Amino acid sequence: MFPLGASWSTRQSRLPDIMYMEVRVMKRIAVKDALQATSPLAQAEVRGWVRTRRDAKGFSFIELNDGSCLKNLQVVVDHAIPGAEGLAGMTTGAALAVSGELVASPGKGQSYELKAAAVRLVGPADPETYPLQKKRHSDEFLRTIAHLRPRTNKFGAIFRIRSEAAFAVHNYFREHGFHLLHAPILTGSDCEGAGEMFRVTTLDPLKGPYPKEAQAEDFFGREAYLTVSGQLEAEIFAQSLGKVYTFGPTFRAENSNTPKHAAEFWMIEPEMAFADLTDNMALAEGLLKSCIRHLREHCAEDLELFAKWVDPTLAATLDNIEGEPFVRLPYAEAVDILKKAKREFEFPVGFGLDLQTEHERFLTEEHFRKPVIVYDYPKEIKAFYMRLNDDGKTVAAMDVLVPRVGEIIGGSQREERLDVLTRRIEEMHLSLDSYWWYLDLRRFGTAPHAGFGMGFERFLMLATGVANIRDVIPFPRTPKHLEF
RNA sequence: UCCCCGGUAGCUCAAUCGGCAGAGCGGGUGACUGUUAAUCACUAGGUUCGCGGUUCAAGUCCGUGCCGGGGAGCCA
Incomplete structure (x- = not known):
């Protein structure tokens, strides 16, 4: 079990980078691998972003996605475990670190799930302003938030x-x-003949237009394009x-x-x-x-x-x-x-x-x-x-x-x-x-x-x-x- | 660049002939439950894209600008 203190995730650790990576990599598994498990795992650590959370009496279900695959890992968080007091902030979009036991799921829809022993809110996502909902968005809207899509x-x-x-x-x-x-x-060939080209120059276009001779002053001393x-x-x-x-x-x-x-x-x-x-x-x-x-x-x-x-x-x-x-x-x-x-x-x-x-x-x-x-x-x-x-x-x-x-x-x-x-x-x-x-x-x-x-x-x-x-x-x- | 369609709550959309701006989802609060895009109740939330015009009255009609989508051209 890893310690869940402040030093747990910070890079302020004095370990050299390589050792640091080994320590990290040993315990952490990708959601993709967790879902493909064929036997329980006593110690597993997963990090990712909350897709959705469902609360029950005394515990919560969190769907965690880390980008390793399409599917989410269902994390079961007992309200008594360390870190569970931060559950209110673990809303859609929040970054999370969870450690616990990978066990066969008693519920339908997934064969394995993570029974959390400790959970930590790494980065919250204000549900009032986080643009992504659990439900479907139009492609047009998602293009306007290309950093989140x-x-x-x-x-x-x-x-x-x-x-x-x-x-x-x-x-x-x-x-x-x-x-x-x-x-x-970068190319100097203005005759590739496959359409309009973007001009590349270090001359300030706002100070132009420049006479033809000014090309000699340009970075390449001639016309340049992408x-x-x-x-x-x-x-x-x-x-x-x-x-x-x-x-x-x-x-x-x-x-x-x-x-x-x-x-x-x-x-x-x-x-x-x-x-x-x-x-x-x-x-x-x-x-x-x-x-x-x-x-x-x-x-x-x-x-x-x-x-x-x-x-x-x-x-x-x-x-x-x-x-x-x-x-x-x-x-x-x-x-x-x-x-x-x-x-x-x-x-x-x-x-x-x-x-x-x-x-x-x-x-x-x-x-x-x-x-x-x-x-x-x-x-x-x-x-x-x-x-x-x-x-x-x-x-x-x-x-x-x-x-x-x-x-x-x-x-x-x-x-x-x-x-x-x-x-x-x-x-x-x-x-x-x-x-x-x-x-x-x-x-x-x-x-x-x-x-x-x-x-x-x-x-x-x-x-x-x-x-x-x-x-x-x-x-x-x-x-x-x-x-x- | 040309043609067509559109712009209303955070998102997706509705609003009849020009007559009090609405729903679902999402958010908040509470309840309930080994849940599965959970469910139920309550609740907050608006410069109807901007500017100008017509009208007693404009989300709705007219002009114009901006933005988005689709089609065409060009091409991969």
Whole structure:
């Protein structure tokens, strides 16, 4: 039994940190482990936050959650034990430390519970002003208290899943021989061509506007931005380490206000040398399937919450992704299908026109009812770096479309031929000079290569059924939103 | 950026034709109970988003601004 005095939890202890940690860790167990107990435990210590308290005559039930898992540990507090006099302050949201005996529960609903021998209120939460109730809150309201929302069941589950999903991504690439590349966040390339960029400067913008020459005074002596993609850097490393991937934050200054866009989001961008579009599609499909499988194996309890409360079709959706081969559909055939569809579209369909959201959703949600990889798009609607096909009209691009989320992955085989790439850059009136190092890759040992980008948050939306990107990222950055 | 919808108690919402601003949950107090989003009783709680206008009278109608949500575009 640990002493419950003032020195019990304070770090003022004279023990060196390492010893301190050992002393602490030995006695303390996670709620997750307590709930998975198969036999009683004479001494257990749990720390966490009160979800709810139910009082009975002579004792109280406290539901304690420490974030280690979805479920709470039921703590039974006899009103006679040390610390029980502080029970009035142990309200929803309060931080608590409890020690006692882990015993089989005589009640229904849980197999084990903690019979407290001592309890201590670590940090109170005034019930009059604590914003979280025991009952359900709207996602919109919880976004306004992003500092407290991970304490709810739903957001706790989301962010445990997010953590595990990141691990699943690394795991997949590691198992397939990829190396992790830390691509730069700051970039001098204003021509990555993937949307509006955030300008980075140490010049005081309030004192501007500055003349063009003032760039020399700026931190980098030239224009600087936050990255919109690590692809160009990944291509460099693919041409040296063979197979690489980046996994980091990405920034788009696009003024888009939708449930699928954020100004700061995380993107996974693999790039492989000696690979073509077919290899690329296989990699993308394998990544999605593998990550879904990993989550279902390691986050079953958290996923169950979403299947029950957020999206009743989630299990079927995940079965579908895991079990069904993805459809591979040339763009031209996609256009044919859409033209023949017995259905009115708001936007026109035709070769050379980009597929609209309504078209993509029709293909993946209604026509095929499974993930669809559309490939070989007309070169006019795609980026300059995508490899020109032999027909001279299309490029080796691909988009992976999934139900409800839409485009989750976009990628291509890259143009490895110096002459063709040079011509494409000129055709699109881009500056050859600023791509000198990118073109160099095609001068020295150029090789076919391919890669794609996957929005991590969009993947999480797919995996959980959560409909708004702001609810799968800890602190969403969208136009006019930079709180927390 | 464009289109649509919304903003009322801490939260989720109601308020008929323009006529005294309400409920559930949450909070407080008490009762009861190996309880399970406990239950029962009582109770407190309001700048109806801001500004301007119409009217005897505005939560309600008009104008405008701000904020939120959804759809579209852009994209991952």
